[in-house]
Amino acid sequence: MNAPTPPPSFRHARPQQLAEALQAARNYTLALFDGYAAQGLDVPARVPQLAIVNPPLWELGHIAWFAEWFILREAMSTHPTAAQRPSLLSKGDDWFDSRLVAHRSRWTLDLPPAGALKTYCREVLDRVLDKLSREAATDAALYPYRLALAHEDMHGEALLYTMQTLGVAAPLQFSRADLAPAAGGARFDVGYPGGTLVLGGGQDSGFTFDNERLAHPIYVAPFRMDAGLVTNAQYAEFVDDGGYQNAQYWSAAGSHWLMGQERSSPRYWHRDASGGQWRTVRYGRPATLAGAEPVRHVTLYEAQAYCAWAGRRLPLEAEWEYAATSGLAGMAWGSLWEWTASPFEPYPGFAADRYGEYSAPWFMSHQVLRGASRATPSRFVSARFRNFYMPERDDIFVGFRTCAL
Numbered sequence: 560m561n562a563p564t565p566p567p568s569f570r571h572a573r574p575q576q577l578a579e580a581l582q583a584a585r586n587y588t589l590a591l592f593d594g595y596a597a598q599g600l601d602v603p604a605r606v607p608q609l610a611i612v613n614p615p616l617w618e619l620g621h622i623a624w625f626a627e628w629f630i631l632r633e634a635m636s637t638h639p640t641a642a643q644r645p646s647l648l649s650k651g652d653d654w655f656d657s658r659l660v661a662h663r664s665r666w667t668l669d670l671p672p673a674g675a676l677k678t679y680c681r682e683v684l685d686r687v688l689d690k691l692s693r694e695a696a697t698d699a700a701l702y703p704y705r706l707a708l709a710h711e712d713m714h715g716e717a718l719l720y721t722m723q724t725l726g727v728a729a730p731l732q733f734s735r736a737d738l739a740p741a742a743g744g745a746r747f748d749v750g751y752p753g754g755t756l757v758l759g760g761g762q763d764s765g766f767t768f769d770n771e772r773l774a775h776p777i778y779v780a781p782f783r784m785d786a787g788l789v790t791n792a793q794y795a796e797f798v799d800d801g802g803y804q805n806a807q808y809w810s811a812a813g814s815h816w817l818m819g820q821e822r823s824s825p826r827y828w829h830r831d832a833s834g835g836q837w838r839t840v841r842y843g844r845p846a847t848l849a850g851a852e853p854v855r856h857v858t859l860y861e862a863q864a865y866c867a868w869a870g871r872r873l874p875l876e877a878e879w880e881y882a883a884t885s886g887l888a889g890m891a892w893g894s895l896w897e898w899t900a901s902p903f904e905p906y907p908g909f910a911a912d913r914y915g916e917y918s919a920p921w922f923m924s925h926q927v928l929r930g931a932s933r934a935t936p937s938r939f940v941s942a943r944f945r946n947f948y949m950p951e952r953d954d955i956f957v958g959f960r961t962c963a964l
């Protein structure tokens with residue numbers, strides 16, 4: 560059987576492909592939103608006020624607002640006066656500009672009800688698709704469409720991991736993150752000869768994020784890296800060996816974080832009633848913890864502590880990109896985002912893009928993750944993409960692989 564042809568990357572998608580992808584992304588957003596609504600969580604006041612969560616109603620409006628801002632209103636930056644024309648919503652900017660609307664206040668805005676916001680979403684998408692049908696198929700003309708698609712895809716993944724965070728049943732057909740990832744099992748690592756790698760995007764045509772520029776050559780020393788992600792069974796050995804009780808495995812920041820937790824195993828792990836087998840929770844429901852699946856929902860600190868215990872280390876982001884683009888067989892990725900050893904820093908020659916708050920505010924405080932998760936649409940998957948989160952995030956679909964010291 561031939562493998563199905565993967566859809567084109569959003570980075571190179573042409574107008575017709577972009578139109579289909581924008582519609583597919585919106586269908587996904589709405590299906591997840593309806594999953595929240597079925598639990599009464601379409602009303603912001605009923606959504607737990609957590610720093611890692613947005614009220615789904617706010618997120619729905621924000622997604623459409625973002626597309627309207629950059630495509631229909633033709634803003635060339637995020638400056639409040641950058642839009643060429645007003646929003647279709649009387650208070651669109653007051654409600655949905657993530658730069659202006661403080662996170663805490665997203666629970667108490669006087670937002671329109673879900674039905675009215677869905678009408679706004681439909682109106683924006685209709686106009687976007689109409690405008691797109693008249694665009695030239697150039698990277699410059701398609702830039703805001705590709706940006707808006709990437710933005711909606713990122714929020715789509717967030718809407719799914721927030722279901723895990725809040726214990727909301729995910730619509731089954733969309734809980735892609737629950738598809739069994741490739742089995743790991745016994746560790747085997749792959750040797751890479753090293754050499755010069757051109758790190759970053761922009762080496763050919765298509766969309767690049769500002770943090771992927773400028774592409775620049777760097778030297779990667781020879782290294783050995785796991786072919787797959789660390790599994791639950793491997794991580795359980797660390798837990799059972801007292802890994803969370805032994806300070807020698809934890810960095811200073813990791814120890815500090817751990818002291819603020821009541822944790823002796825990853826978030827969502829618990830022993831079954833007999834105290835024997837590890838069990839977990841998926842979207843609010845009890846589930847078995849399959850030993851051969853990658854460990855997920857771990858912080859950077861936990862990944863680092865495991866490495867210290869195992870006599871291994873996390874890969875640098877350059878090593879990860881080298882391996883993923885090397886063409887050498889053996890590296891499996893794409894089931895979970897992967898923590899790297901690299902803090903999120905600008906590449907030489909960095910300049911913020913028209914979405915000015917995408918990268919620049921987060922340099923140094925965040926850590927780079929590479930890869931993709933099962934919740935990432937395949938059109939978005941890229942070996943050069945730099946994801947970034949705070950080290951203590953464990954609500955996202957994240958795991959890790961290790962390198963030999």
Ligand SMILES: [Fe+2]
Nearest residue numbers: 621625657710
């Ligand atoms: Fe956003």
